[in-house]
Amino acid sequence: MLVIISAAICPHPPLLVPTVAGGAAFETDDLRAACDLALRRMLAASPRQVVIIGSDGAAVRLRDFAPGAPGLPDGSQPLPLLIGDWLLDRVVVGAERRCAVAVRPDGSPVGRWPDLADPTGLLVMADGSARRSVKGPGYLDERAGPFDAAVTAALASADLDALLGLDEALAADLLVGGVGPLKALATLTAPASGAAWQAEILYDGAPYGVQYTVASWSRV
Secondary structure, three states: OOOEEEEEEEOOOHHHOHHHHHHHHHHHHHHHHHHHHHHHHHHHOOOOEEEEEEEOOOEEOHHHOOOOOOOOOOOOEEHHHHHHHHHHHHHOOOOOEEEEEEEOOOOOEOOOOOOOOOOEEEEEEOOOOOOOOOOOOOOOOOOHHHHHHHHHHHHHHOOHHHHHOOOHHHHHHOOOOOHHHHHHHHHHHHHHOOOOEEEEEEEEEOOOOOOEEEEEEEEO
8 A cells, every 4th residue: 555645846957956056056045945855745754755756867966966066966867866865865864765767658666666664755757848938948839838838737736647648759759858757646645546645836937047946745
């Protein structure tokens, strides 16, 4: 039996890390604060373990984004899992177990899910479209805004069917960095769908032409 009791949904831009952002760190202050709040709420539910979920990809290190910068850890993982670890290290205060799971675009794990029979909190790393403006990494695509708005609405209402139904082909066209983790979120919380979820959007914006949404889910 799956026992998912809380979730934090956060994006994973390297610029979240002040040492990487350098002089532009202030530009992500609000986003960073929203992620911290989402994680504190997730941990306040007292999970015995935290599972970080992110899209699979090549392993990278934080120092790859800021060569020569001091104080950055040496570990390497796919970027979403790397940033998830960094975020969790900022706020964790207990002795919760943690593990990281990379997922495919359909939400299935690359390896296996850990044992989720203990009360579990999820940290779901999910960028939206990278085609929200002409300055975005993928330039502007008019479909990106409606897609991201639909995802944000689904996260705001804990609409599992909407998350499970996200169009993977369209998401790929729009350079969405989190469709797999969002589908995994819906899959893992579905067994508890008979219970009410309290969901709240803590951040919703596209400051660099990439959609960043931060949300908090907790069982009621």
